[in-house]
Amino acid sequence: MMSEDQVIVGLEVHCQLDTKSKLFCGCSTDYRSDGPNTHVCPVCLGLPGAMPVLNKRSIEYAMKVAKALNCTVLHESEFSRKNYFYPDLNKAYQITQYDKPLAEGGYLEIESDEGGERRIRLTRIHVEEDPGRLVHMGNAERGKYSLVDYNRAGIPLIEIVSEPDMRSPKEARKFLNKLRATLEYLSVFDSEKEGSLRVDANISIKGNERVEVKNITSYKGVEKALTFEVTRQKNLIRRGQRIERETRHFIESTGITQSSRSKEQEHDYRYFPEPDLRPLHVQSWMEGIVLPELPDARRERFVAQYGCSLNHARTLTGELKLANFFEHVVAADPKGLSTLAATWIADTLIGELNYRSMNLESVDAPGFTELIGILKSGILTDKSGIDVLRVMLDQRMNHQSCETSAAIVDRLKLRKVTSVTLEKSLTYEIVPNPILTAITEVLTEQPGAVDDFMKGKKGAFNFLVGQVMKKTRGCADPGELNRMLVEALKKKEV
Numbered sequence: 001m002m003s004e005d006q007v008i009v010g011l012e013v014h015c016q017l018d019t020k021s022k023l024f025c026g027c028s029t030d031y032r033s034d035g036p037n038t039h040v041c042p043v044c045l046g047l048p049g050a051m052p053v054l055n056k057r058s059i060e061y062a063m064k065v066a067k068a069l070n071c072t073v074l075h076e077s078e079f080s081r082k083n084y085f086y087p088d089l090n091k092a093y094q095i096t097q098y099d100k101p102l103a104e105g106g107y108l109e110i111e112s113d114e115g116g117e118r119r120i121r122l123t124r125i126h127v128e129e130d131p132g133r134l135v136h137m138g139n140a141e142r143g144k145y146s147l148v149d150y151n152r153a154g155i156p157l158i159e160i161v162s163e164p165d166m167r168s169p170k171e172a173r174k175f176l177n178k179l180r181a182t183l184e185y186l187s188v189f190d191s192e193k194e195g196s197l198r199v200d201a202n203i204s205i206k207g208n209e210r211v212e213v214k215n216i217t218s219y220k221g222v223e224k225a226l227t228f229e230v231t232r233q234k235n236l237i238r239r240g241q242r243i244e245r246e247t248r249h250f251i252e253s254t255g256i257t258q259s260s261r262s263k264e265q266e267h268d269y270r271y272f273p274e275p276d277l278r279p280l281h282v283q284s285w286m287e288g289i290v291l292p293e294l295p296d297a298r299r300e301r302f303v304a305q306y307g308c309s310l311n312h313a314r315t316l317t318g319e320l321k322l323a324n325f326f327e328h329v330v331a332a333d334p335k336g337l338s339t340l341a342a343t344w345i346a347d348t349l350i351g352e353l354n355y356r357s358m359n360l361e362s363v364d365a366p367g368f369t370e371l372i373g374i375l376k377s378g379i380l381t382d383k384s385g386i387d388v389l390r391v392m393l394d395q396r397m398n399h400q401s402c403e404t405s406a407a408i409v410d411r412l413k414l415r416k417v418t419s420v421t422l423e424k425s426l427t428y429e430i431v432p433n434p435i436l437t438a439i440t441e442v443l444t445e446q447p448g449a450v451d452d453f454m455k456g457k458k459g460a461f462n463f464l465v466g467q468v469m470k471k472t473r474g475c476a477d478p479g480e481l482n483r484m485l486v487e488a489l490k491k492k493e494v
Helices: 056-068 169-185 219-238 283-288 295-306 310-317 320-330 334-356 365-377 382-397 405-412 435-445 447-454 460-471 478-493
Strands: 007-016 080-083 093-096 107-111 117-129 133-137 145-149 156-162 197-205 211-216 246-251 256-262
Touching: 007 169, 007 219, 056 117, 056 156, 056 169, 056 283, 093 117, 107 169, 169 197, 169 219, 169 295, 169 320, 197 219, 211 219, 219 246, 219 256, 295 310, 295 320, 295 334, 310 320, 310 334, 320 334, 320 365, 334 365, 334 382, 365 382, 365 405, 382 405, 435 447, 435 460, 435 478, 447 460, 447 478, 460 478
Parallel strands: 211 246
Antiparallel strands: 007 156, 007 197, 080 093, 107 117, 117 156, 133 145, 197 211, 246 256
């Protein structure tokens, strides 16, 4: 049941399909590293007399998405002309689908803010061409002039329109992340390509007009734009002002939305059927559409096959490359390595990569697998394992000669120290155990902490543990350290 200040969010997601050629011509879609207006022809430039020819692969990709998102593919769909003027729209109309889209209905399940799964219903999926791109000389607000690059014009897009079922900016971001993962699993979309995903968000507070926010080009940007808009709209309501139905643009650099124009109505676009393209009848193609293992199915398999926790399985399968990386790491010993690898990848590796702005491709998979094996053997403490991982990543980031995990452990002398097995190197050279020496030194250097422990003050014992760990450079086995420290303090009491 919605409260009076309930946030209502629906998304219109534009995804570039990763085909080799454009939607209505044979121009290459691999334009990003080339000069402006070098991937164009009379068709995608909209020159008089040029006739569009539909790219079959793009329709097959769109049908694949529709099937994965539980949509109903219509028996007949058709293309229409959407008429409006903007400098990057060279024909002054866009070929899209309107009242007869490729697919209707469907849903995508996400983790809701309240816990559990929330089903986000879909309205439709339709196919359309991408317009060109404006390059503002200066910036969009104060640039002296703009240039137009039509390399992007005609790239095949699908627009996925959701029902207004999301209840927060956070849920909107979760929806996008889940959608991105699904598209990547289907191999129809490459999120690494600039401009491959763009979002228009419709947001309102219950009982008030909705506002469309355009120009959102990142997953984080969706949450930031909607968070700003929620605050703006609620402040207007508190002041007794009316929320106008309008289109606003998200300014990424400042994190705010800015009024652009009043919201167009559908009749403003003067839709009519595209006279140069016949209606589509694609039901016979459906039998040939075979889906791969999708994120939800892979998540369930990770839990059942590898014993991953639900949270770890959700994180690992949330990105195709991450799921593949995990399975590569545990391939040699699935039963022995899976739990440890899941924890280190989901809880540690991702955080270290994000801190360095590195991607998963930067990680040496064999080196990381070796590190997990060393951790499993009990030779390293978790803290020392993190130190080794950081050295590995820093060497990759700085393009240095990369050492093996074992070499880093030996060079930094990070073997775990216990009271039973003295510190060993990977070649099993025995050296004296420093734990007892470190405890003796700490108890001598920290008489105040020892006195606090004797008085029963909380935190004194943990402080002493930390000092011993510091002296042993984090190599002391925590269980052994605690036991030996307790024994030493008991002797002090006597």
